[in-house]
Amino acid sequence: MKFSDLKFVSSLLVTAILVSACGGAGDEDDNNTVNIACGAAEEIGPSSMVSGALQSDDCRLVDLAPSSNDPAYVDRYLLKLDVPGNVTIRMLSDTIDSVLFIMKEGVLCRNGDCDESDVLSSDDDSGGGTNGEDARISIILAAGDYLIVAKSFSTETGDYTIETTVTNVSYSIGDTGPAGGIVFYMAPDGLHGLEAAPADQKPPSSMRGVTWGCRGLTINGADGTAIGTGAQNTADILAACSDLGIAARLADNYTLNSFNDWYLPSKEELNELYLQRAVVGNFTSSGNGYWSSTEMFDVGAWFQDFDDGSVHILDRNGTTGVRAIRTF
Numbered sequence: 001m002k003f004s005d006l007k008f009v010s011s012l013l014v015t016a017i018l019v020s021a022c023g024g025a026g027d028e029d030d031n032n033t034v035n036i037a038c039g040a041a042e043e044i045g046p047s048s049m050v051s052g053a054l055q056s057d058d059c060r061l062v063d064l065a066p067s068s069n070d071p072a073y074v075d076r077y078l079l080k081l082d083v084p085g086n087v088t089i090r091m092l093s094d095t096i097d098s099v100l101f102i103m104k105e106g107v108l109c110r111n112g113d114c115d116e117s118d119v120l121s122s123d124d125d126s127g128g129g130t131n132g133e134d135a136r137i138s139i140i141l142a143a144g145d146y147l148i149v150a151k152s153f154s155t156e157t158g159d160y161t162i163e164t165t166v167t168n169v170s171y172s173i174g175d176t177g178p179a180g181g182i183v184f185y186m187a188p189d190g191l192h193g194l195e196a197a198p199a200d201q202k203p204p205s206s207m208r209g210v211t212w213g214c215r216g217l218t219i220n221g222a223d224g225t226a227i228g229t230g231a232q233n234t235a236d237i238l239a240a241c242s243d244l245g246i247a248a249r250l251a252d253n254y255t256l257n258s259f260n261d262w263y264l265p266s267k268e269e270l271n272e273l274y275l276q277r278a279v280v281g282n283f284t285s286s287g288n289g290y291w292s293s294t295e296m297f298d299v300g301a302w303f304q305d306f307d308d309g310s311v312h313i314l315d316r317n318g319t320t321g322v323r324a325i326r327t328f
Contacts, residue, residue, distance in 0.1 A: 041076035041105075041147060046085065046166040050077070053159045054096060054152050071155045077148040077162060078105060084142050084191055085166035086178050086328075091135045091150055095158030098135040098150070099124045105145035120146070124153075138178060138259070140169050140191050140328060171328075174279040178328045179259035184276035185227065185269070194227070194325050196273055197262065199282045201250045201322040209319035212291055213237070213246030218298040225267040225294050225302075231327060233293035234263035247291040251324035262324035264293035267302045267311070269325060274309055285321020289314075 044050055058073040079102075081087070091098040104118040123135045150162060167178075169191055175183045177195030186193040203210045214237075221236035237248040251264040265273060270292040277283055283290075288306040295301045296313045303314035314320065 041078040043078040043080065044148075044162070044164060046079065046081060046087075047164060049161060049163045051159065051161050052150060054150070054157050056155075056157055060155075072099075072151055072153060073155070073157065075150045077150070079146045079148055079164060081141055081143050081146070081166065084140070084169050086138070086140050086169050088136065088138045088163075088165045088167075089148055090163040091160055092163065093134070093158060093160035096152040096156040096160060097125065097154075098160060099152060100135040100137050101147075101149040101151070102137055102139065103147045103149065105147045136258075140178070142191065173276060177326075179326055180257040181326065182280045184280050184325075185272045192328060194265075194269060194272065194327060196280045197254060197256060197324045198280075200284055201254050201324055203245060203250065203322075209285060209321055210245060210247050210250055210291075211243070211319055212295075212301040212314070212316040213243040213248065214241035215299050215316040217241065219295055222293060222295045227266070227268050227272065228327070230266035230269045230293050230325065231261075231263045233266055233295075237264075237293060237295075247320075247322045248293055250322045251293075254324040259326065262326045264291060264322065265325045267292045267294040267304075270302075270304050271309075271311070273323060273325065274304055274306055277306055280323075283321070283323070285323075289320040290323055291320055 042050070052075050054073040054075060056073075058075065060071050060073055079087075089100060089102060091100045099122070101122045102120050104120065120141075121137045121139045123137050125135050148162065148164075150160060152158070171177065171183045171186060171193060173183055173186065177183045177193070179195060181195035181197050183193055183195050217240065219236055219240045222233045222240075224230070224233050234248045234252055237246075238252055241248070248264045251262055254260075254262040256262070270290060273280065273290075283306050285306070289303055290306060291314075292302040292304065299316060300313040301316055302311060303318075303320055304311050
């Protein structure tokens with residue numbers, strides 16, 4: 001799967017989050033559109049802080065899409081980017097359950113007919129804050145116009161603040177990535193890539209590495225080998241395998257600088273990590289080997305030796321190292 005394909009798949013997954021987050025029967029009308037526009041959007045700068053309030057006389061989702069059954073209020077902001085950037089948007093509130101969306105801005109979406117492909121990302125409260133009532137989106141965007149939608153659950157009203165920051169996206173191999181990892185791969189578009197955690201994800205001190213898990217179980221979907229497939233492999237492993245302390249779970253549980261979207265690399269992602277091992281550094285696994293998230297048969301998975309670069313099928317009950325990565 002190419003990075004362009006990965007981005008498309010991610011957009012569809014985020015849309016599913018959008019529909020569930022908004023409650024009721026979903027925000028889609030009979031034409032499969034997401035209508036969350038009401039009046040003119042307020043333009044804000046790439047790095048700004050604005051105060052707003054969701055009020056009982058604001059636009060509601062149910063006013064725009066009656067089939068949604070969602071009475072939540074929404075405010076819209078127009079974000080213009082003259083150059084590509086790593087955009088972070090935060091919605092902070094002590095009074096409401098904050099929900100954020102960012103969408104492509106165009107004539108149709110501006111007028112309320114936002115197709116699901118226009119939804120780029122969404123978040124509900126993952127940014128932390130008082131009682132978890134902050135939402136945060138971090139996303140790399142090309143130059144262009146975007147809609148930021150501030151929303152609450154149900155009919156909550158209250159004050160909030162929107163903060164936007166934009167940083168450089170001209171990453172090179174060896175740079176510190178958006179989440180604080182080490183960049184070890186850049187896609188041909190020059191905007192997206194892979195960053196690795198700066199150190200191994202360690203098991204309890206009494207163990208010498210970790211197992212891949214669920215020996216004897218064929219996991220549907222955990223067979224992606226290409227760059228861009230590790231995240232889905234990891235999700236498939238965790239959905240099917242309940243074993244504790246396994247490599248995929250250790251990678252998935254990793255958090256750095258509040259970023260929690262790390263995963264176990266696919267076979268080819270792991271090879272890219274091996275090729276840049278001197279740049280990334282701190283590879284301390286016993287035997288200098290690391291698991292990939294790519295299974296091979298129901299008893300094995302792909303493993304790479306970080307001494308000589310050789311790739312092997314290792315029994316899933318074998319123990320070796322874990323280094324989490326993420327896509328940006």
